[in-house]
Amino acid sequence: MKLPTNVLNIDLARRQYRVEDRADLFQYYIGGTGVAINLLRENCPKGADPLGPDNPIIFAVGPLVGLYPLASKTVAMFKSPLTGNLGESHAGGRSAVSIRLAGYGAIMIRGASESPLYLSIKDTGVEFKDASGIWGIVSSVTTGRVVRELETGAGTRTIMRIGGAGENLVRYAMVTTETYRHFGRLGLGAVFGSKKLKAIAICGEMGLEVESRKEYRKAYDDIYHRAVESPLMRKYHDIGTSANIMPLNLLKGLPTRNLTSVSSPDAINISGEHLAEEYLGRRVSCAHCPVACIHIAGLREPYENEPYFYKTTMIAYDYELLYSLGSMLGVFDEKGLLRLIDSVELWGLDAMSTGVVLAWATEAMEKGLITEAETLGLNLKWGDSDTYSKAVEQIVKQRNEFYANIARGVEYASKIYGGEDFALAFGGNEMPGYHTGPVTHVGFLTGARHSHLDAAGYSIDQAALKDKLPDPKEAAARLLKEEVWRQILSSLVVCFFARNIYDRDTILKTLETAGHKVAPERFDRLGLEILREKNQFKLEHGFNPNALRIPKRILEIDSPHGKVQESYLKEAVEEFYRLLASE
Amino acid sequence: MARLVVMDADRCVGCQLCMFACNRRFGEGGLEKAALKVKSTGGFERGFVVVVCRACPDPPCLKVCPVDALDYRKGGGVILNVNKCIGCGRCVDACPVNAVFWDKNANKPDICVHCGYCVSYCPYDVLAMKEVEPFEVAN
Ligand code: SF4
Ligand code: SF4
Numbered sequence: 165m166k167l168p169t170n171v172l173n174i175d176l177a178r179r180q181y182r183v184e185d186r187a188d189l190f191q192y193y194i195g196g197t198g199v200a201i202n203l204l205r206e207n208c209p210k211g212a213d214p215l216g217p218d219n220p221i222i223f224a225v226g227p228l229v230g231l232y233p234l235a236s237k238t239v240a241m242f243k244s245p246l247t248g249n250l251g252e253s254h255a256g257g258r259s260a261v262s263i264r265l266a267g268y269g270a271i272m273i274r275g276a277s278e279s280p281l282y283l284s285i286k287d288t289g290v291e292f293k294d295a296s297g298i299w300g301i302v303s304s305v306t307t308g309r310v311v312r313e314l315e316t317g318a319g320t321r322t323i324m325r326i327g328g329a330g331e332n333l334v335r336y337a338m339v340t341t342e343t344y345r346h347f348g349r350l351g352l353g354a355v356f357g358s359k360k361l362k363a364i365a366i367c368g369e370m371g372l373e374v375e376s377r378k379e380y381r382k383a384y385d386d387i388y389h390r391a392v393e394s395p396l397m398r399k400y401h402d403i404g405t406s407a408n409i410m411p412l413n414l415l416k417g418l419p420t421r422n423l424t425s426v427s428s429p430d431a432i433n434i435s436g437e438h439l440a441e442e443y444l445g446r447r448v449s450c451a452h453c454p455v456a457c458i459h460i461a462g463l464r465e466p467y468e469n470e471p472y473f474y475k476t477t478m479i480a481y482d483y484e485l486l487y488s489l490g491s492m493l494g495v496f497d498e499k500g501l502l503r504l505i506d507s508v509e510l511w512g513l514d515a516m517s518t519g520v521v522l523a524w525a526t527e528a529m530e531k532g533l534i535t536e537a538e539t540l541g542l543n544l545k546w547g548d549s550d551t552y553s554k555a556v557e558q559i560v561k562q563r564n565e566f567y568a569n570i571a572r573g574v575e576y577a578s579k580i581y582g583g584e585d586f587a588l589a590f591g592g593n594e595m596p597g598y599h600t601g602p603v604t605h606v607g608f609l610t611g612a613r614h615s616h617l618d619a620a621g622y623s624i625d626q627a628a629l630k631d632k633l634p635d636p637k638e639a640a641a642r643l644l645k646e647e648v649w650r651q652i653l654s655s656l657v658v659c660f661f662a663r664n665i666y667d668r669d670t671i672l673k674t675l676e677t678a679g680h681k682v683a684p685e686r687f688d689r690l691g692l693e694i695l696r697e698k699n700q701f702k703l704e705h706g707f708n709p710n711a712l713r714i715p716k717r718i719l720e721i722d723s724p725h726g727k728v729q730e731s732y733l734k735e736a737v738e739e740f741y742r743l744l745a746s747e
Numbered sequence: 748m749a750r751l752v753v754m755d756a757d758r759c760v761g762c763q764l765c766m767f768a769c770n771r772r773f774g775e776g777g778l779e780k781a782a783l784k785v786k787s788t789g790g791f792e793r794g795f796v797v798v799v800c801r802a803c804p805d806p807p808c809l810k811v812c813p814v815d816a817l818d819y820r821k822g823g824g825v826i827l828n829v830n831k832c833i834g835c836g837r838c839v840d841a842c843p844v845n846a847v848f849w850d851k852n853a854n855k856p857d858i859c860v861h862c863g864y865c866v867s868y869c870p871y872d873v874l875a876m877k878e879v880e881p882f883e884v885a886n
Contacts, residue, residue, distance in 0.1 A: 231776035233764065261763075265777050309790065319786030319798075320778060343791045369778040371852065377774025384771065388764075392870050448791050449762035454870040456760035460792065478792035678776075 167227050167679055168195060168269030171203070174283065174290055176359055177217060177275035181290045183268075190269055194680065195226025196657035197252065198694045199270055200241035201701060204250075207274065210704055214245035214351070215333060215358035217276040224270040226656040227678040229260045229452075230372050231380070233388055234662035236260055236450040239654055244350040245358075246335040246517070246573050247592035249705050250698055251350040252613050256450030257342035259322040259366070260657060266368030273361070282325075282363040284315055287370060295362040302328030302560070304340045304512040307363060317367030325363035326353045327512025328560045333357050334571040336517035336594070340509070344448065344458050344480040348514045349615055350593060373679075380677045387674070390665050391454050400457040400661055401447065405483035406436030409491075415629070415724045417600040417622075420491045421546050422523035422586055423717050426599050430496035434486045439498065445478055453659065458482075463502045479506045487597030488519025493526065494546030507553045511560045517573060518559070520594035522552055524574045528583045538566035538581075575713075585716035590614045591707075599718065601625030601725035603639045606736040609712050610643060612698045617660060619647040625725060633725055636732050640739035648691035655694065692744075699744060709741045748822025749876040750802050750861040759795040759873045761785055768868035769859075780850055782859040797873060800824055800846045800859035808838035808847055808858070817858075823879060824861045832856070 169187040174180075186199070193199045200222045212218040221242045228235035238259040244251030263271060267287045277292075280299035284291040293314075301307050304327035311323050322341050329337035330353030337353025338346045347353075356362070374380040391397055399407055412418040413431035420428050432438055436459075445462030449455060460480045467473045479502045486501070489508060495501045508515050526544040528534045536543060540558060542551050562568040570577045574594055578587035588595040590605075591614035598604045604621040611618025621643055628634065634642060650660065656675075658666050666674075668687075675682055682690075699707075719728050766781040773780050783799035802823030809817040809825050816831035817838065834854040839847045848857040863876040 230778075233767075261778075305790075312790070319784045369781075371770065371779030372776035374774070374776055380776070381771060381774060388868065446792075446794060447760050449760040451761075451763050452767055454762055454764055456762060456871075 168225060168229070168264050170268050170270075172268045172271045172285070172290070174271065174273045175275045176273060176277040176281070176361065179277075179292045186269070190227075193694065194652075194655040194675070194682070194690070195229075195269055196224050196237075196239045196655040197241070197651055198655040198690065200224040200239050200252070201694060201697045203270060203272055204241045204243075205697065205701055207272065208243050212243055214243040214248060214251070215354060217274070217359070219243045219355055219358075221273040221352070221355055221359075222270060223259070223263060224657075225260045225264045226269075227680045228656045228658060228674055230264040231374065231678055232384060232452075232674055233391055234453050234455070234665065235656055235658045236453045237654070237657040237659055238263060239657055240339070240347045240352050242352055242355050243705065245333070245354045246351040247614070249592070249707050250612060250702050251352065251355070253347040253349050253352055254654065254657070255339075255341055255345045255347045256453070256659065257322055257345035258320070258451040259324065259341050259345070261451040262320060262322040262366045262368045264368065265320065265370050265372075266366055267370060271366075273359070276358060277360040280360045280362055282311060282361070282365070285364065285366040286317070287368060298362050299331065299360070302331075303510045305343060305510055308340070308343055311363050311365055315365040315367070317365070320369040321365055321367035323363060323365045326356045327510060329512040330354055330357040331362075332560055332562060332571075334513060334560060334562075335573050336514040336521075337512055338514045340512060344460065345450065346514075349516065350613065351514070353512055375677050375679045383674050383677050387665060387670065388454070391662065394665065396664060397455045397661070400455050403436035403440055404457050404459040406439060406459065406481060406486050408483045409435040409486055410437065412598070412600070415600065415626070416722065417598060417625075417724050418491050419487065419588075419595070419597055419599050421494045422492060422527045423588060423599060423721055424527070426721060426723070428491060428494075428496060431491065433496045433498050434490045434501055436483075439481060443498070443502070450659070455661065457661065461502055463499065463506075465499075477502075477506055479509070481505060484597060485515045488516045489552070492519045492523045492597070493549075493552055495549045495552070496547065497549065500549030504549045504553050504556070507556050511556060513556065513559070516596060517594040518556060520588050521559070521570050521574045521577065522555060524578060524583060524587050525555070525570060527586050528581055531583065533582045534566065538564070540564060540567075584713070588715050588717060590715075591712060598622035598625075599721065599723050601628065601633065601723045602728045602732045602736070603628070603634070603643065605714075605718055605728060606636075606639055606733055606740070607643050609714070609733065609737050610640075610709075610740040611647065612695065612702070618650065619643040625723075629724055636736035637739045640736045640743060644740055644743050648695055651691040651694040652687075655690075696744065709737065712737060749863070749878050750823040751799060751859060751863060751866070752875055752877045752879060753797045753799065754873060754875050756795060756797055756873060758871045759785060759797060760871060761787065761791065761795045762870070764868045764870065765797070765865035765874060768865040772862070772864050779852055780857055782848060782857040783846070783865065784848065798844060798846050800861070801844055802861070802879070807841040807843060811837045811841040813837065820861060822861065825858060826860060827856060827858050829855055
């Protein structure tokens with residue numbers, strides 16, 4: 165068997181599983197996102213409750229995983245409890261390699277368990293293991309430690325798990341894998357929680373045949389050398405994604421204090437350069453990736469009241485966290501920020517959504533829409549990271565109505581308390597860290613996941629600073645083209661950071677060595693087809709592109725391209741969906 | 748003759764490219780035939796260990812093999828004679844550093860032959876080929 169075509173189908177309610185060969189899907193859609201959207205459409209009925217047993221969880225990998233460097237990602241698909249629509253989230257760590265080398269192209273989890281359990285998956289099958297003793301361990305890190313001891317396969321396994329946020333169904337709870345990688349966005353952690361699924365350990369180390377050994381090694385060496393020699397990879401290795409803080413601050417495109425501002429003189433404190441110099445303790449990598457973009461700070465702090473007694477906490481940071489829990493909350497003291505990042509990580513929340521929710525709450529408090537009666541005595545103030553850490557705990561525990569409401573996201577909360585104008589969510593998903601101009605916002609609105617990674621509109625904005633801004637129609641066309649292309653990358657599944665290495669010819673060649681020959685004409689249509697399938701799913705589940713809410717705040721604050729015009733956004737959105745339907 | 752040494756495991760990022768390289772010696776993908784393993788020392792936050800044959804001067808694996816399928820390699824390490832090997836797995840149990848792995852498919856051990864193929868794929872200079880005196884302490 166050369167291609168991953170096996171779908172491991174797990175029923176949590178009956179505690180049964182079976183393996184199905186879905187060569188039909190994998191032949192046509194390659195793998196990853198292309199296969200996952202089809203499995204989702206087959207298995208998630210219209211009107212399914214995202215937190216009910218009908219919502220399937222799908223993990224899919226592709227034919228390049230286990231063969232080539234940087235083919236290191238797993239696509240998770242589900243119906244999102246945050247947006248009530250398409251949920252898709254990608255993560256690396258060892259997840260992709262372990263799934264494929266355990267013999268699976270995709271894993272689908274259906275139903276819900278009555279009592280807490282975790283899954284142990286190997287090439288020999290699935291074990292359903294009792295997790296009543298682990299349920300209630302609120303830290304995702306501790307959960308990982310416990311499962312690590314219970315399971316074999318150190319070195320070639322992935323351990324996905326949830327913390328307290330997932331158990332308590334916070335709609336933007338995440339699933340953590342290998343401590344520092346996350347299926348972060350859109351609430352997969354809550355879907356785990358709703359199924360009483362605390363963790364999944366997957367171990368795999370089988371061999372993979374290739375079409376031609378010689379060609380395989382040749383193609384491998386070509387990709388390897390391009391990866392280790394590329395300047396982009398160097399950037400991700402040296403400073404990491406947090407290298408973006410200073411340029412965005414300089415451009416005045418770094419959302420600050422709930423986007424009441426776009427830069428801060430204190431941004432240097434939370435910059436990748438500063439963190440690397442003062443705190444960087446280790447870099448780690450996803451399995452089969454030479455880049456090692458994951459940057460981990462060592463924060464050494466004394467215990468209070470005990471002389472010469474210190475603890476060192478290892479905390480991973482990335483641009484997205486420095487934005488959402490840093491600049492967005494006015495937290496520019498890096499130690500406080502690292503502690504806040506650590507608490508969000510332990511509880512198992514999506515950092516971006518958490519930061520944006522807290523930013524909205526802070527402004528709502530300033531404006532008197534909410535008071536300490538709602539926040540249970542917490543006075544949320546820009547920059548006060550300790551109070552924010554306490555609020556994070558409250559969001560997870562949901563001891564009153566207010567916290568239960570903000571645990572459902574900023575869109576939901578602002579409908580109840582007001583302040584929708586400054587509730588920064590697009591399609592129900594909290595905003596990523598770019599106020600670079602109109603195109604990034606069009607991308608947030610039109611992206612299938614309402615994420616900055618759907619089509620990277622920020623890079624169109626940034627490139628246009630040297631040139632001129634594309635008109636709305638052209639912006640729509642370029643965003644669509646990029647999002648279409650990314651469907652291919654995420655069907656293989658390669659890391660988006662390697663997008664310059666995996667060009668069209670490289671992909672066709674590597675697929676061929678993997679035993680998956682695709683006709684170039686069909687290959688060129690596939691991305692659009694996949695994106696249309698996603699859009700179809702969204703429409704079936706109630707998405708209305710004409711009803712997309714544009715938060716007023718993004719129109720009020722100057723971007724590097726000046727004020728963002730609502731007419732520009734509307735015209736581009738309309739054009740995007742016209743093109744998507746017609747092309 | 749040179750052999751594989753782990754120069755500085757603290758530089759290791761856990762990418763496992765060395766493992767994939769070792770497996771690729773046979774022209775295949777995956778990890779079935781990898782003769783070394785990189786694992787975390789108890790969570791990614793604590794860094795990694797590279798588990799690989801340390802070329803014991805008096806190799807326990809060789810001593811327990813009932814059919815003499817393992818022989819001394821010049822410069823350190825052992826060489827497996829696959830045709831003699833009966834797949835009993837005693838070498839796996841005998842290795843004090845757990846560096847004898849198992850190819851389930853072939854039912855034979857994966858033991859490092861100190862060829863150095865992995866070295867050229869470690870982007871962070873964790874691994875090297877070096878001449879090592881028998882009693883010199885290597886990591
Ligand atoms: S030296 Fe050769 S046999 Fe030993 S681990 Fe490296 S690639 Fe494998
Ligand atoms: S290739 Fe080098 S950095 Fe990567 S896991 Fe192996 S020893 Fe570590």
